[in-house]
Amino acid sequence: MLKTVFPYLLSGVSVGGQYALIAIGYTMVYGILRLINFAHGDVFMVSGILMVYMSASMPLVVSVPLVLVMAALIGFLIERAAYRPLRSAPRMSVMISAIGVSYTLQNLVLYVTGGLNQFYPKIPFISDTVSVWGATTKMVTLVTPPLTLILAFALVLLIGRTKLGMAMRAVSKDFETSLLMGIRIDSVISATFVTGSFLAGVGSVLYFTNYSTVIQTSGAMPGLKAFVAAVFGGIGSIPGAVIGAFLIGICENLIKGLDVILFRLGLIARPLGLATFSDAFTFALLIVVLVVRPTGLFGEENADKV
Numbered sequence: 534m535l536k537t538v539f540p541y542l543l544s545g546v547s548v549g550g551q552y553a554l555i556a557i558g559y560t561m562v563y564g565i566l567r568l569i570n571f572a573h574g575d576v577f578m579v580s581g582i583l584m585v586y587m588s589a590s591m592p593l594v595v596s597v598p599l600v601l602v603m604a605a606l607i608g609f610l611i612e613r614a615a616y617r618p619l620r621s622a623p624r625m626s627v628m629i630s631a632i633g634v635s636y637t638l639q640n641l642v643l644y645v646t647g648g649l650n651q652f653y654p655k656i657p658f659i660s661d662t663v664s665v666w667g668a669t670t671k672m673v674t675l676v677t678p679p680l681t682l683i684l685a686f687a688l689v690l691l692i693g694r695t696k697l698g699m700a701m702r703a704v705s706k707d708f709e710t711s712l713l714m715g716i717r718i719d720s721v722i723s724a725t726f727v728t729g730s731f732l733a734g735v736g737s738v739l740y741f742t743n744y745s746t747v748i749q750t751s752g753a754m755p756g757l758k759a760f761v762a763a764v765f766g767g768i769g770s771i772p773g774a775v776i777g778a779f780l781i782g783i784c785e786n787l788i789k790g791l792d793v794i795l796f797r798l799g800l801i802a803r804p805l806g807l808a809t810f811s812d813a814f815t816f817a818l819l820i821v822v823l824v825v826r827p828t829g830l831f832g833e834e835n836a837d838k839v
Contacts, residue, residue, distance in 0.1 A: 537797050540668035541790035547674040549782025550681035554736030555759035556774040558729025564705045564769040565725050568627050572611055572634040574756015576730050580604040580737035581747040582642050588654040601734040608730025612723055642749040650748055653741040660742055673742045685775045697724055761819045767829030785811050
């Protein structure tokens with residue numbers, strides 16, 4: 534039984550780690566600005582496209598870190614151009630701006646690539662094939678979970694023990710008071726976007742090593758699932774986003790392999806096509822969470838002062 538489930542469990546933990554790196558960006562931005570950066574999944578996708586083109590003209594040892602820097606720069610530019618001018622605008626205006634940025638990035642990539650699949654380069658070591666307990670997979674599957682936990686732990690330390698982190702926490706608690714106390718709000722928000730976009734860039738390297746083609750819509754589904762993970766864990770909570778992403782990744786992959794698992798256990802005589810519902814499960818989970826516990830697993834309820 535365990536040997537049958539293990540390959541799907543292993544893959545689920547890996548995909549969950551990749552979702553977690555995207556989900557952290559959503560939860561950080563929401564924690565400070567109380568808005569959802571709908572363009573975040575497209576930053577993830579653009580990072581993949583940049584890697585395709587950069588690796589064709591320079592060594593991977595240069596192109597990988599350069600892509601991560603450019604992902605952070607894209608996050609900075611998005612905040613500067615699309616969100617900062619709307620700081621005092623109604624929240625609906627900011628949301629529309631975020632959707633506009635998302636479609637702008639998608640259409641730019643469509644223009645550059647012509648809508649054709651771009652093949653992601655093989656990255657030494659993490660693209661290598663390995664066998665774990667009879668399951669054949671790529672090294673990236675084993676690398677992703679510990680790397681995700683290390684990056685999440687480093688981020689928690691940054692927020693908890695640095696001046697920048699203290700400023701982030703202050704802004705997330707009370708925007709106006711932080712401004713009166715002399716905190717440079719714009720710098721803090723820019724740092725939040727830069728950090729989240731950098732992690733999305735790391736997630737893209739791990740994700741597209743497994744799923745080796747990139748198109749202009751490649752960021753849509755991972756971005757949505759990462760958003761669900763952030764809500765499930767408690768949007769605004771970094772540990773919650775990470776745990777939620779791992780749970781969604783594991784459940785999604787178990788559903789994909791449910792036919793095989795049930796067949797090998799002799800519980801069904803033929804495949805039922807249950808893998809079709811793997812994406813639907815994620816969004817059904819979102820509905821259940823919003824109905825049962827709107828704040829998520831680790832979210833805090835905001836009480837309005839009277």
